[in-house]
Amino acid sequence: MIAIEESEIRQEVEVIRVRGLRKVFRDFWLRPRVEALREVDLTIYSGEVFGLLGPNGSGKSTTIQILLGLLFPSKGEVSVLGKPPGTAEIKNRIGYLPEDSVFYPFLTGWEMLDLSASLAKVPHSQRKGRIGDLLEMVGLQGAGDREIGDYSKGMQRRIGIAQALIHDPEILILDEPTNGLDPLGVREMKDWIGELRQRGKTILISSHLLADVEQVCDRVSILYGGKVQTSGSIEEILARDDRTLWVTSNPGDEILAEARRQIEKSGIEVVSMGPGTRSLEDKFLETVEAARESGEKTTGAGIGGKLPAFLGQPKDLR
């Protein structure tokens, strides 16, 4: 697990602050149609990975779009890095990966990143180097000159994360970041998130995949019906005092049976006990790695690399 004690990583610098946020969508005649958000309060601190969870229509995307300045709040106070969202200065400090890979299908990966760099005013002298580094990071160095329309969904997702990082943002907003990625891509995405966090980036993730969120996020908020239902660190939220999990090396059947007897004799219920299994994700990654080492060719994404240096240096958080 990448999550670290909340108190250790947080420097109590509020990066995103939302108070009493309300958003009402209106129809053509300005009559209220949908109340997407009702009194949402959120605080995201510098350097943390924050998860925004909730079922469909709970208000996650609306919250994100308001933070990006794409939607205007109906009521409430929203500040990003101490300023209202949507201003030019704030935009340049935020990277955004949209839920769907909505990029120009007729542009090549390289051209798409160049467009993003130009719109974010990355100096011309740095563009080429950054684009090359990011393509390498996301494993698309061999597909940079192919049109995005020819990319698989996972490759489009990778180009999406690259375009979100091209201007070295302080805050990264990732909407369903693992959407469409293969398990290898999911693993890489989690690794990148962890590394980016180490380099001091603040990351806001919206996702349905709770296991992924659990692994990478420091704190989460769960939304339902346009309201924050619960909020806190992963440990706080998931902690339960009626269960204990032991993980040991394989003791053999006899010792295991003896252990179970001893525990049950003490009046403690053993819910589950048995040989350990590896996860399907681990097995998948192991198989793909073996195929790669044997020289199998693929037209898809390659192995992703490390984060480029322009995204900052790892910080010793402890």
Next chain:
Amino acid sequence: MPFLMATLAWAMMALAVQLAIRAPLPGGAVVAVFRTLLAEIWRRGVLPVCGASLFLGLALLPSILEESSEEAAQLQTLLDYGQVWISSVLLLLSMWITSGSLSDEIVTGRMRVLVVHRYGKSALLPGKWLGSLWAILTLLVPATAMLWILCGQVVASSTDLFDEPAVALVSPDSIEVTPEDVENYVTLQMLEDPAGWGMLERDKAYRIARSRLDRLSRSMVQGVPMEYHFQYPAGLSEGAVLEIRPSLGRHHRSERARIRLHLGGSSRDVVLRNSIRSQIEIPDGFVGKTDVVITMEFLGAVSEGIRIPSLNWSGSDALQLRVREGSLLSSLLRSQLLLWIRCGFVAALGLMVSTFLGLPVATLLMLCFFIAAAGGGFTGAFDESHGGSHPDARDHEPSRILIDLLASGGEWIVSFLGDWSRHVTGSRVAAGENVKVSEVYSGFTTIGLIWAGVALLLGSWMNSRKEHGLGVDR
């Protein structure tokens, strides 16, 4: 040969587009959006197909020429049809590539990715507009070159075409009735006949006066000499001709008439046919003169026993001086420049409407504009409006004020469309007329700067005020 030219023209266009997409151009967000639009219309096949249609259409033009017709007529046909074809394709392309452009970004969700960046919103419209201008230019330049080469093939020696002069058309001052003329006429009539003209409503009096003056100025009564003043500040050049197309009335369609012309110190009689254009050379003695006075007298029908009371000048080109001015090539180039400026405005308008309308409705709106503009804005429809009308108590009623406001709006739209129509110069070039530099300036200022500028500013403002989040999804 024409098909080889079409292929070369297409290759030129392709090269110009690829250069703009791939060359390491300096510039920031606007240039990036410019390139993206070009890449989009090229890789989606819009530009290759449009280019192929345009150049193939031009290559087929020689096949419509009649072998038996004169060289000048063939040249006119080529220039006329060629320019109509080029302008049709380019104006439709300008409309097509822009009117769905922003709405497409919104519907696909790409707008969100663009506008979250610092310069996403501000660079979008200017970048797309510049991209469409470049796309049009990559088609316009080879198409014009191809048309010129095709014209050269119908002229005996292609080098002659470069020397081919254009002409300026000068209408006589007295044939146009000005508001001052009408005002003076009405005042005089009211003084002379207070019981008759004095009792008429002012609007009606003006209408009758204008109608009478128009008729008077545009007719020559048999036996009454008329003086026509032609002003040409640059001074007449050699080879100037007086062009006459008389109208003898519907009862004398097939008749011929005699006219006596007094040019300088000499006079001569000429025979003219009803509605047939005739040219009369202006003597060299007039070369350099800025004010030419020609006296004409209608002598009646050639056939004895036929009585034609008067001869009329019907239409603005019924009586005019044709003075050599500039060259055909420079006139064509200026006309094409005006076409590019008009395409620029169409592109700006297309982008503006695409901020709030989808492609089908935006296209419909643009087509309505083309149809209205093709009608020339019905210029003259409001010519009889006058500022000094009688005070009317109803003027202060809200309904009246609203109607007046709507009428003013209508007048503005008519004048707006009239400006567009005045800068459609293709047929004038085909007729050998010179398109003046001042017309290009006026087209650039009015259509290129003011109209396109207002459309772009309005579009940018609407885009900046728009929520680009879940709007469409919701």
